[in-house]
Amino acid sequence: MSRRSTACPLVLFAILVFVLEVIVFVAPLSPQVRPFALVLIPATAALIGSARSGGAPAVRSLLARLAVWRVRPRWYVAAILIPVGEKIIVDVAGLLLGQTTPQRLVSSLTVAALIVPLVVLIPGVLEELGWRGFGVQTAVDGGRSIAWATLVVGCLFFLVHVPLYLPGHLYHGLPFWPLPLTLLSTSVFLTWIYLRTSSVLLAGVMHASFSATVPFTWGLDPTWVWQARAVTLTILATALIASRQLRTTVDSPVPAGDTAP
Numbered sequence: 464m465s466r467r468s469t470a471c472p473l474v475l476f477a478i479l480v481f482v483l484e485v486i487v488f489v490a491p492l493s494p495q496v497r498p499f500a501l502v503l504i505p506a507t508a509a510l511i512g513s514a515r516s517g518g519a520p521a522v523r524s525l526l527a528r529l530a531v532w533r534v535r536p537r538w539y540v541a542a543i544l545i546p547v548g549e550k551i552i553v554d555v556a557g558l559l560l561g562q563t564t565p566q567r568l569v570s571s572l573t574v575a576a577l578i579v580p581l582v583v584l585i586p587g588v589l590e591e592l593g594w595r596g597f598g599v600q601t602a603v604d605g606g607r608s609i610a611w612a613t614l615v616v617g618c619l620f621f622l623v624h625v626p627l628y629l630p631g632h633l634y635h636g637l638p639f640w641p642l643p644l645t646l647l648s649t650s651v652f653l654t655w656i657y658l659r660t661s662s663v664l665l666a667g668v669m670h671a672s673f674s675a676t677v678p679f680t681w682g683l684d685p686t687w688v689w690q691a692r693a694v695t696l697t698i699l700a701t702a703l704i705a706s707r708q709l710r711t712t713v714d715s716p717v718p719a720g721d722t723a724p
Contacts (some may be wrong), residue, residue, distance in 0.1 A: 472516040479508035494631040502586035505593020526598045531662035542669035550679035555693045557683045568682035576678035588667030595657040595666045617650030622681040641693030648700035658711050
């Protein structure tokens with residue numbers, strides 16, 4: 464696929480994403496319900512874009528990436544422990560800087576924290592079907608560099624979240640500057656795990672893990688956490704890029720019956 468032929472599906476995908484977002488924000492939905500509607504946008508745009516560019520075979524190929532789960536166990540470990548590690552770094556920084564105490568961190572982990580992973584898993588997978596499963600894959604298949612694919616899809620990922628700063632929404636009252644750093648850095652990790660496994664499921668698990676581990680920081684001021692996470696993720700993403708691990712070489716899938724690491 465040439466770069467020119469790749470550009471058309473990606474442009475259509477971007478247009479659909481923004482049109483659908485306008486519809487979601489114009490629709491009479493409550494600020495609490497709207498985020499759940501937003502997670503359907505990337506998947507919907509990806510399915511339409513696939514159907515337009517390659518018909519039923521392209522749609523089947525896209526959906527098949529959801530079923531890729533037989534990968535080396537280390538990728539599941541990475542999908543969960545990288546977000547956990549990010550939150551631990553934020554917690555340690557908060558302790559060292561006097562932003563919290565061990566008692567506050569522990570006592571803030573209420574029963575409600577157990578519900579978060581259940582709520583964010585399906586939305587994470589649905590988002591990654593669009594962002595990485597369609598967006599990044601289409602760019603790479605068309606000969607674009609991984610850096611290009613990560614940046615372009617990451618910018619779409621970021622722009623879709625900007626309206627959540629509106630009054631009553633998820634980011635209202637928080638400083639703006641951490642948003643692009645957080646989402647672009649997160650995109651680096653999500654692109655990395657997707658390209659190394661060809662699995663939308665694994666990217667979705669990591670996406671969900673970044674959200675599911677937020678309760679680890681409930682014992683800190685939310686505004687401070689928002690900024691500390693941006694700095695932490697930027698440093699971690701820069702380290703990943705410097706390690707030259709961002710490449711399209713797919714890790715060998717696990718054969719049937721093989722559970723070796």
